[in-house]
Amino acid sequence: MLVQLTKRTLVLLVSLGLASAMVFWFLSVLPGDPAQVALGTGATPEAVAEMQERFGTDRPLTVQYLDWIGGLFVGDFGVSYVTGATIGPLIIDRLMVSLWLVGAGMLVALVIAVPLGTLSAVHHRRPLGTVLAGVSQVGIAIPNFLAGILLIGLVAVSWRLLPAGGWVPPAQDPIEFLRRLLLPALALGIIEGAVLARYVRSTVLNVLREDFLRTARAKGLTPARALVRHGLRNAAVPVVTILGLQLAVLLVGAVVVERVFVIPGLGSLLLDGVANRDLLLVQGVVMVLVLAVLVLNYLVDVLYTALDPRLRAAA
Amino acid sequence: MSADALAAAHPQDPSVSVLEVRDLTVATGGHTLLEDVTFSLGPGERVGLIGESGSGKSLTALAVMGLLPEGLTAGGTVQLRGVETDLLRIGERERSGLRGRRLGMVFQEPMTALNPLMRVGHQVAEVLRIHGTVDDREDATRRAQQLLADVELPDPVRIARRYPHQLSGGQRQRVMLAMALANGPDVLICDEPTTALDVTVQAQMLQLIAAGVADRTSGLLFISHDLPVVATVCERLLVLYGGRIVEAGPTHQLLTRPRHPYTEGLLAASDLEAVDDQGRLPTIPGAVPPDGRFPSGCVFRNRCPRGDEACTVWPGWTGREDHGVACWYPSGAPHG
Known part of the structure; x- marks a missing residue:
């Protein structure tokens, strides 16, 4: 177990190192010098050079990279070239909003996927199973911004049940926070739930064919109880792996959904940064997104070993 | 006299069968896989069901247990002593109540028949808890350890805390046997229980099965394609071919004077x-x-x-x- 954990942690650290170098390099080769952008097209070369010195962009790329990465270790993402604001606290603020959204979206997805997938596996080759599989197919085909717009149109505009967008921090007003979280979480989670339901369905189908499930029934468990007691945890092992991969998809989905629901999350920050050519800000946000995906995958790997005793043996 | 009272009055009476299978037929979509299989099993009696792969041995076992795969249907009657209704015609809930309590089964593949994510002691304890034959969790744990000791697993307390992948094939099959015998079933069905095991551990396993059914006067239906194995365990044999019983008789006669x-x-x-x-x-x-x-x-x-x-x-x-x-x-x- 300890060996496995050490290995996984090493892999995580190496991936983070590589990812940070790639993020930095990709953004530095993009055309458009930040100093030039900040000063506008009419700036004299002397002014641009002075600005480059102030930003530190006149130094060699490796020095700039090491400076940036060193800052990340202490939470210093630098100062925006465009607005002059400190980037670190801004990202942390927005990250918390996005994490709420992604977490709630994942919860919605699981609440949909586990029963839907399990039911359609159990009713495999019977009418209900086919209907449920069809429903999840339709779900997969809908992009989440469309789901968001439909939800706003129905729930917020036609029925006037919930606000159409905006954000209230949970500490300020928990009830209003939930009211505003619900629709975007649904927009994000329903689609994800449909995708996940297909994985749940196929793993449950596999588990249903397992010998140990027949043993469970031979012991006197009804089919339903045998599946719940012996099947679902076994099915959870591959589903958790997929969950890790899908979290990345969900983070990307959140960028779009935040736009639709006017939520000040990391996604909105990223899009604003791109629009303003705020290089350092974009770099920081992308790095945080990469970090989130890698750390989540790392946690999933750890969870995976906790679920399956066979993986605990040092291989 | 009710069947239960009858059974209680003559617990050892070999004339009262614990299991009566009449004209058992298994079919899938108009295609018959098993036809007119008829046999009975007395208390403590050890009957072998032999035949090559595809003859319908396992189907017979699964039909009796009520565990036929989806798409297969069973006809005929299966009567268990003390149960008024034909087992093929009772509801799933009632059948589940009989499985693991009055009918026990050991499957062929010890490597896949146990839940890989559950400690084996817990899996044995579960069959006691399902049928309420123990008072509480501690009692179940203790009884499970005793059952593991009964199948001669060394250091049962430690083995009980192991996961299946940490045990050998022979050890897993012993765990399966401990589970199948836990509630003292009237009928124990063993489907090729030693086929997947090394020859060296086969003999020990066969002894444990024979001792287990003797202690509980359970009827044993032993399925195998391996004649020497069947000959050491069973008093009586049924030869199955193409889904039909083609010959039946006492082991010695059948093996020395086959017809x-x-x-x-x-x-x-x-x-x-x-x-x-x-x-x-x-x-x-x-x-x-x-x-x-x-x-x-x-x-x-x-x-x-x-x-x-x-x-x-x-x-x-x-x-x-x-x-x-x-x-x-x-x-x-x-x-x-």
């Missing part, structure tokens, strides 16, 4: 001393037809050295239910 040509072929194929003039072991010519497409009439006629026109009609059963043959041209003297 059905298929039984003769099986015996010749098991005789490692006998070789033909080219030094090859004898085999039964031909093979089991694919998808169970056995010929009409006598199912063995396309592989039978004695088959002729008469064999296009099923010969029917001659002799007693527990000692007879289904053949137009049986060897030896007719049964008296």
Whole structure:
């Protein structure tokens, strides 16, 4: 177990190192010098050079990279070239909003996927199973911004049940926070739930064919109880792996959904940064997104070993 | 006198069968895989069901247990002592109540038959807790450890905390046996319980099975294709071919004086001393037809050295239910 954990942690650290170098390099080769952008097209070369010195962009790329990465270790993402604001606290603020959204979206997805997938596996080759599989197919085909717009149109505009967008921090007003979280979480989670339901369905189908499930029934468990007691945890092992991969998809989905629901999350920050050519800000946000995906995958790997005793043996 | 009272009054009476299977038929979409299988099992009696792969041995076991895969349907009757209704006609809930309590089963594959994510002690304790045969969790844990000790697993307290992948095949099969015997079933079905095991651990496993059913006077239905194995465990044999019982009789008689040509072929194929003039072991010519497409009439006629026109009609059963043959041209003297 300890060996496995050490290995996984090493892999995580190496991936983070590589990812940070790639993020930095990709953004530095993009055309458009930040100093030039900040000063506008009419700036004299002397002014641009002075600005480059102030930003530190006149130094060699490796020095700039090491400076940036060193800052990340202490939470210093630098100062925006465009607005002059400190980037670190801004990202942390927005990250918390996005994490709420992604977490709630994942919860919605699981609440949909586990029963839907399990039911359609159990009713495999019977009418209900086919209907449920069809429903999840339709779900997969809908992009989440469309789901968001439909939800706003129905729930917020036609029925006037919930606000159409905006954000209230949970500490300020928990009830209003939930009211505003619900629709975007649904927009994000329903689609994800449909995708996940297909994985749940196929793993449950596999588990249903397992010998140990027949043993469970031979012991006197009804089919339903045998599946719940012996099947679902076994099915959870591959589903958790997929969950890790899908979290990345969900983070990307959140960028779009935040736009639709006017939520000040990391996604909105990223899009604003791109629009303003705020290089350092974009770099920081992308790095945080990469970090989130890698750390989540790392946690999933750890969870995976906790679920399956066979993986605990040092291989 | 009710069946339960009868059973209680004569717990050892061999004349009261614990299990009565009549005309058991298993079919899938109009295609018959098992036909007219009839046999009974007395308390403490050990009956072997033999035949090559595809003969319907496992289907018989699964039909009795009510665990046939989806798409297969069973007909006929299966009567368990003390249960008024035919097992094939009772609800799933009632059947579940009988499985693991009055009917126990050990499967062929010890590597996949246990839940990989659950400690084996917990899996044994579960079968006690499902049927409420223990007071509480501690009692179940203690009893489970005792059951593991009964199947001669060394250091049962430690073994109970292991996961299946940490045990050998032989150890897992012992765990399966401990589970199947936990509630003292009336009937224990073992489907090729030693086939997947090393020869060295086979004998120990067979002894444990024999001792386990003797202690509980359970009837044993032992399924195998391995004649020497069956001969050491069973008092009585049923020979299955093409989904039909073709011969039945006491082990010794059946093995020394087989009457059905298929039984003769099986015996010749098991005789490692006998070789033909080219030094090859004898085999039964031909093979089991694919998808169970056995010929009409006598199912063995396309592989039978004695088959002729008469064999296009099923010969029917001659002799007693527990000692007879289904053949137009049986060897030896007719049964008296």
